[in-house]
Amino acid sequence: MAEMILEMKSITKTFPGVKALDDVNFKVKQGEIHALIGENGAGKSTLMKVLSGVHPHGTYDGSIIFHGKECEFKNINESEDLGIVIIHQELALIPELSIAENIFLGNEQARKGVIDWNKTITETKKLLEKVGLKVDPQEQIKNIGVGQQQLVEIAKALSKEVKLLILDEPTAALNEEDSENLLNLLLEFKKQGMTSIMISHKLKELLKVSDTITVLRDGQTIQSYGVKENEVTEARIIKDMVGRDLSNLFPDRTYNIKDNKVFEVKNWSAYHPLDTEKKILDDVNLHVKQGEIVGIAGLMGAGRTELAMSIFGKSYGKRITGQLYKGGEEVTFKDVPDAVKHGVAYVSENRKEYGLILVDSVKNNLTLANLTKVANNNILNTSQEVVEAESLKSKINIKTPSIQQKTINLSGGNQQKVVLGKWMFTDPDVLILDEPTRGIDVGAKFEIYKLINELAAQGKSIIMISSELPELLGMCDRIYTLCEGKITGDIPKEEANQETLMTYMTQNWRS
Structure with a gap:
């Protein structure tokens, strides 16, 4: 031995x-x-x-x-x-x-x-x-x-x-x-x-x-x-x-998909922020309907995060061209606050760098993206902030002894819930989720999946980026594939499987 x-x-x-x-x-x-x-x-x-x-x-x-x-x-x-x-x-x-x-x-x-x-x-x-x-x-x-x-x-x-x-x-x-x-x-x-x-x-x-x-x-x-x-x-x-069986890794879903396109991206192109001759997104077209969960699949370097960030107030990329439509009307997002004002939210794949202030409290992180909601005449109403943060903590089941706890002391799954809660507090119509379950366990994933399904059932439009194909297949109504900055497929749930997705993810076709 x-x-x-x-x-x-x-x-x-x-x-x-x-x-x-x-x-x-x-x-x-x-x-x-x-x-x-x-x-x-x-x-x-x-x-x-x-x-x-x-x-x-x-x-x-x-x-x-x-x-x-x-x-x-x-x-x-x-x-x-x-x-x-x-x-x-x-x-x-x-x-x-x-x-x-x-x-x-x-x-x-x-x-x-x-x-x-x-x-x-x-x-x-x-x-x-x-x-x-x-x-x-x-x-x-x-x-x-x-x-x-x-x-x-x-x-x-x-x-x-x-x-x-x-x-x-x-x-x-x-x-x-x-x-x-x-x-x-x-x-x-x-x-x-x-x-x-x-x-x-x-x-x-x-x-x-x-x-x-x-x-x-x-x-x-x-x-x-x-x-x-x-x-x-x-x-x-x-x-x-x-401590229990999870016979189904993905929770049951209440479908509430409408025919109207809530958000649409047309002819979207962008160049690398440092190497402005390098095209990272090439004529991307996609849309998401009310109550729909749409996935984006692609290998590392395909441009998934770059696409999300360039859409979200041009927070990545140079020489960005193309059109964005919200509720059928063309919109322009000058910056991130402008995107938030138009009802679009983005949960970054890197929660510790872009999603949270780790040394700050759970309360302050939850209300950070929409402080006007807890302010009177531009003065923070701390009592109302506590009420709103406690409500969010309960609604999305954040496990913490107190909303005053520093976020850095929470587990990865609970930190991820705080990020989602922060953006839910802005009451967005469109929620872009970039690797929403990265680095968290199956139990915490199940809770995040339930939360995503509940948001879709409420009529929110979800764009979900993930490196895990089973996750996309288990959660999404349609899946776009991205290869070298180009959309190569728009695949309905009924026709999607890992082999099909991988084929489109590795071949630079035009959809």
Whole structure:
């Protein structure tokens, strides 16, 4: 039997108003890929922050035993010195620095206080070769894709002589091809004897690569099982995660689709904001009816987010041309406030950068997009703001001890609900949702899906962008496909399947 590289015993961690971890026990065998799963807020990331020293010894109860020795990490440097390296969901790379500079940042290859650039570049090339990344070490991070950035993070971990690699949602922002490459890399590391802990909500990926799965729920260890010997299924994992069966991953829908086109985009084109000769959107035409959920499918780089942001008050792109029609009349959005004034809202794929003020309260985030609704003569009515925020919190089931809680302390799923609540507070007619369930678990996804369906039933028009084809197929009435900035298909729900969508997503046809 393989020896244990890690044992975490009776870990309990409390934040103000909430017990994040409650007597958690977690064991990892040497040389395995161990999946740690659970709903948002189950305590997965908190447990890994305890392990890596982000939450230092003394701020939690329990013990950590690594390679047979009890550890009391005061900070992340102490855990890294022993070979425990964590790669967070939000990549910790500096866009304006080169790949080599990022890999050795804080661990500079220096002689007598002077950086040895030749050694830095040579060592970077070796590390990039190990992770299968063929790029110039001196290329700036901002010039490479998200999948490549993830590999740079892993190369950075390897530079620290990693013995236990922790990956928090490593494929959340990756397309199918990049995800597959990353999973194969982890399997290759396993052959070389490396131990990995992987947090992910993509159950198919976990079942493909994991040796053992541990499920957390409400800050407690629910179950650990070997994948192969127990013939683990997605249904079993979901039941353990949420404490109930989710026989249907998508909620029932009350259809209320009218024939009128509420919002229409015609002949829409745009160029890259920096390279103004590069066309990123080419003559796009689409529409959405009242009460309809319309999907947009496309591979990474197809122009999905660029399309949404360029429509939403020209917040992305240059030399934008084309027409927008709302209720049959042409409209022009000079900027984001203008788009909001015309009843259009946009939930960004990057909630932490564009959707929320994380250090501010849930209350302030919920009312932020429509402060005039809670103001009298341009003076904020704080009592009314509390009433409105409490109403939204209840309506969309945001799990928080108080609306005064800082948003950064909420789980990913509840942060996503705050973003949706913020835009619901503007009472939009058209709601553009860009990756609305990215990085959240199946239980939280189900609640978001219910909310989207309820908005459609109320007559709202929904445009939904997603990298997950099953999500689009399960939620949408029609699906547009986008390839290289062009619409290549407009497919009704009855005719849509993954193969059809992928065909249109990869071939630059005119619809």
